[in-house]
Amino acid sequence: MERKECRLFRSDTAYLLYLHQQKIQPNKEELKKKSEKERRIQLYEENCRRNGVFRLSRFSRQIGTSDVDMSNACLNNVELLTILNTIKFDHTVRHLDLSGSIMCAQSYKHLCKFLRNNCSLLILKLQNCFIQGEIFHAVTASLRSSKVEFLDLGNNGVNDNDCETLSILLAMNTLKELYLNHNRLETRNFRQVGISLAQSRLEILDLSWNRIRLTGAIEIARGISRNTNLRSLNMSWNGFGFEGCVALSEMLEANNVLTELNLMNNRIHPPALIALIRGLSRNSVLKILNLSMNPIPVSYTCFLLGNILKTSSIQELILKRIVVNNDFLDIVKNIQRTRHVHVEYDRCLPVPSLNQQTLSEEVRAPWLFNLDPLNLLFMLKEKNRAQDFFNKINRDGDDVLSYQEFRELFKKAGIPVSQLVLDKIIEFLDKNKDGNIDLSEFLDGDKRIKKIARGQAKETARRESYTKYSRSFRKAKIDPQTYRLDIENSQ
Incomplete structure (x- = not known):
């Protein structure tokens, strides 16, 4: 095939020149892509002139x-x-x-x-x-x-x-x-x-x-x-x-x-x-x-x-x-x-x-909870009376609250709790340590929870009032967690 093509040319030099031009000639698809890109660039430049912005x-x-x-x-x-x-x-x-x-x-x-x-x-x-x-x-x-x-x-x-x-x-x-x-x-x-x-x-x-x-x-x-x-x-x-x-x-x-x-x-x-x-x-x-x-x-x-x-x-x-x-x-x-x-x-x-x-003893420390279980129970009580809240928890009507009834309370409220949370609540409310909570224990525990909540609210308000003095606290070397002066480092 190459010999027949070669006869169409007057010399070998002309034939080699023809082959070189065939190699460097761009493909039709490449030409189409190049022309499409140039068209889009031109469209972009026209949009820039129309909107008054630089390219x-x-x-x-x-x-x-x-x-x-x-x-x-x-x-x-x-x-x-x-x-x-x-x-x-x-x-x-x-x-x-x-x-x-x-x-x-x-x-x-x-x-x-x-x-x-x-x-x-x-x-x-x-x-x-x-x-x-x-x-x-x-x-x-x-x-x-x-x-x-x-x-x-x-x-x-x-x-x-x-x-x-x-x-x-x-x-x-x-x-x-x-x-x-x-x-x-x-x-x-x-x-x-x-x-x-x-x-x-x-x-x-x-x-x-x-x-x-x-x-x-x-x-x-x-x-x-x-x-x-x-x-x-x-x-x-x-x-x-x-x-x-x-x-x-x-x-x-x-x-x-x-x-x-x-x-x-x-x-x-x-x-x-x-x-x-x-x-x-x-x-x-x-x-x-x-x-x-x-x-x-x-x-x-x-x-x-x-x-x-x-x-x-x-x-x-x-x-x-x-x-x-x-x-x-x-x-x-x-x-x-x-x-x-x-x-x-x-x-x-x-x-x-x-x-x-x-x-096991150390992980039960109350400060390790993100939200104290007692506050969690008080939050579920909302504005109900303590006795009405007791009756709401007491499903079986035996006038005492058990582990399972507290668990059902949190489950119905959509709050997943672990055994540690329930242990802390029972330990706080159960005065006679029999494993169940009667009405008198529950009412007494409600009063103590309210007292603790008021104390925590006062402490939170006191600490928040000192936030604007944080720079002064740092200069005086006061611990931001305990609000006490660090005597060793301040001397």
Whole structure:
């Protein structure tokens, strides 16, 4: 074939020149792509002239690609409108990052219109864009008709008043990954969020760096216990404490799909960890657990953290900034002989481990509870008379209250409690130590709880009145916990 083609040319040089031109001649598809990109660049320049803004070379270089990254570009209203109009009908864009943009009400109208018209976008990042309230609701409504699978709304000031909108967002069928870190979610209005979370198709959820605790933590744990899709949950830096860990323990018993759980810096003290271990021992799916930066003493690590590795299927245990002892390392080495386990910790010190009896006595100390059980009981009493509240608890009508009746009271109120909480309540109310509470003991205990509550309220008000003098306190070397002068350091 080459010889026949060669005869058509007068010389070999002409034939070689022809072959070279064939090699460097661009493909028709490449020419089409190049012309399409040039057309879009021209469209962008026309939009810039029409809106009276300068052309951004950073965006021009990304025209025609699947990723448009304009993070921290501080785009104003007109610049954002120009960019969105340029990529409005561009079905090749899969990833859009507008984090850090200076968005006003008009900007969000342009963004919502773009989201309603675009059907190809899969990844959307809107960090630090002040999306909250009505704006959060408008963006969520626009996303319901899109195919976005990855959504990042970190550091936007989303709070408890946005929980209704958040529940709508969690119910989206297309959404697979949702990041809501560094927001202001706390404890209120989480019931609907828990219901939506139970039916959500999310696979990764990040709620770190919020203030989710108490009822908020309980509702989230309840929702996840019924969820069948979530694989990774990040709840770090929230302050779950004792009540949150009891709820998480119940969640781990029921859930069989969650493989990664991050509980870094959640005020998980030994009683809370004991409650969590109960759920971990009955879970065979969780593989990665992060307990870094929680207040777990060295002498407790062998018994508590060692039990996690012994009784669960954890393959990776992360304990950054937690000091362990030699007994704990011995347990890790023994387990590694039978299965693969990776443990990351701060350092190891030759501190003796506590025995089970000593540990049991120490974890019952009242200061270890996030919310005192007596205050919890007083909170459930609300404005009822003590005698009416007694009759409400006394289901069987035998005029005495038992462990089971107190447990049913908290269960009906939707508050998961452990045996430690019930022990503390019974110990406080039971004067004759017979294990049951009669009416006279209950009325006397009610008076004592009220007296304790008044004293705590006065102490809280006294301490709060000193907050404006915090700098003076530091200069005077006064301990902020006890409000006493540190004589040794002040001299």
